Amino acid sequence: MARDARSSGGLFDRLKMGLSKTHEGFVNRVERLVLRRNKVDEDLLESLEELYIQSDIGPRTTMELMDGLREAISRKEVGSPEKVLAFLRRQAAETLAGSGGSLSLPADGPAVILAVGINGSGKTTTVAKLGNRLQREGRKVILAAADTFRAAASEQLEIWGQRAGLDVIAQKPGSDPSAVVYDTIQAAQARRCDVVLIDTAGRLHTKVNLMEELKKIGRTAAKLVPGAPHETLLVLDATTGQNALAQVRLFHEALGLTGLVLAKLDGTAKGGVIIGLAREFDIPVKLIGVGEKIDDLQDFEPENFIKALFEDL
Numbered sequence: 443m444a445r446d447a448r449s450s451g452g453l454f455d456r457l458k459m460g461l462s463k464t465h466e467g468f469v470n471r472v473e474r475l476v477l478r479r480n481k482v483d484e485d486l487l488e489s490l491e492e493l494y495i496q497s498d499i500g501p502r503t504t505m506e507l508m509d510g511l512r513e514a515i516s517r518k519e520v521g522s523p524e525k526v527l528a529f530l531r532r533q534a535a536e537t538l539a540g541s542g543g544s545l546s547l548p549a550d551g552p553a554v555i556l557a558v559g560i561n562g563s564g565k566t567t568t569v570a571k572l573g574n575r576l577q578r579e580g581r582k583v584i585l586a587a588a589d590t591f592r593a594a595a596s597e598q599l600e601i602w603g604q605r606a607g608l609d610v611i612a613q614k615p616g617s618d619p620s621a622v623v624y625d626t627i628q629a630a631q632a633r634r635c636d637v638v639l640i641d642t643a644g645r646l647h648t649k650v651n652l653m654e655e656l657k658k659i660g661r662t663a664a665k666l667v668p669g670a671p672h673e674t675l676l677v678l679d680a681t682t683g684q685n686a687l688a689q690v691r692l693f694h695e696a697l698g699l700t701g702l703v704l705a706k707l708d709g710t711a712k713g714g715v716i717i718g719l720a721r722e723f724d725i726p727v728k729l730i731g732v733g734e735k736i737d738d739l740q741d742f743e744p745e746n747f748i749k750a751l752f753e754d755l
């Protein structure tokens with residue numbers, strides 16, 4: 443996506459702000475822990491490992507990162523605390539490299555994007571933010587309020603829609619979410635919309651019947667637009683920690699995810715969870731939420747992310 447220098451500067455500052463808790467609670471702690479010492483010993487390695495685990499990087503990824511560090515130490519590549527820090531930063535960058543990805547939407551629309559996830563993960567907000575962004579980029583967007591489970595859900599989407607000037611199609615609470623999707627795609631075709639964004643009800647990844655409902659939504663979309671949904675995005679709450687891994691696994695098994703969205707990164711000091719996600723799955727992180735405002739959604743660009751995460755405020 444093309445951006446001028448000024449807006450990308452603004453975006454970077456926002457990203458830095460959004461990552462400030464993780465910067466303070468993780469990066470600064472790693473720095474203090476390493477630089478407090480004057481040699482690289484077992485005690486340092488153990489403390490570091492503990493901090494990684496506490497920071498939700500995940501046991502498996504922590505082990506792999508620690509193994510990498512130990513090997514570098516035994517190869518005599520990192521002999522001083524300063525070198526350990528530089529190594530860790532490189533290692534984080536390498537782990538994240540290649541784990542981003544942009545939305546892939548067909549040129550002749552409508553493109554259909556399905557947002558799924560557990561209760562309260564940030565789906566509705568993400569749908570609104572993304573709709574707003576795509577519309578600002580010149581695409582005609584329509585939203586499907588397919589969370590028919592809670593009475594207030596479509597209202598919430600409609601409020602966002604009004605604020606951002608986006609059309610929203612809804613039905614009464616309790617209707618079949620697939621019917622809402624059918625209506626919305628038909629409206630999209632009639633109104634020549636470029637993008638249909640589908641907001642769904644939160645559900646536990648362990649509830650088989652609710653996962654079936656999502657599959658049905660996908661089949662309904664495919665009946666009207668072959669190849670739809672073009673994107674199935676799992677919205678994760680960055681503050682939920684290690685449970686995110688189980689969510690990814692089960693939603694992916696059921697639906698074949700095309701991307702992850704990590705919402706609420708600004709609300710956690712454990713943004714390191716993204717490193718574990720990148721390491722464990724081959725599913726790109728496409729978007730990150732760094733605040734509650736409509737433009738607090740960014741593409742996940744690993745290089746920028748690492749730079750913003752490590753740079754002092």
Ligand SMILES: Nc1nc2c(ncn2[C@@H]2O[C@H](COP(=O)(O)OP(=O)(O)OP(=O)(O)O)[C@@H](O)[C@H]2O)c(=O)[nH]1
Pocket residue numbers: 559560561562563564565566567568589595642643644645705706707708709730731732733734738
């Ligand atoms: N700080 C912050 N808050 C966020 C972000 N994304 C969402 N939220 C907040 O998280 C809460 C839940 O967001 P929703 O978008 O309603 O979540 P949902 O997944 O649609 O929830 P259900 O429909 O109930 O399953 C709201 O208070 C949002 O404002 C983010 O990136 N940063």
Ligand SMILES: [Mg+2]
Pocket residue numbers: 565566567589595641642643644
């Ligand atoms: Mg919602």
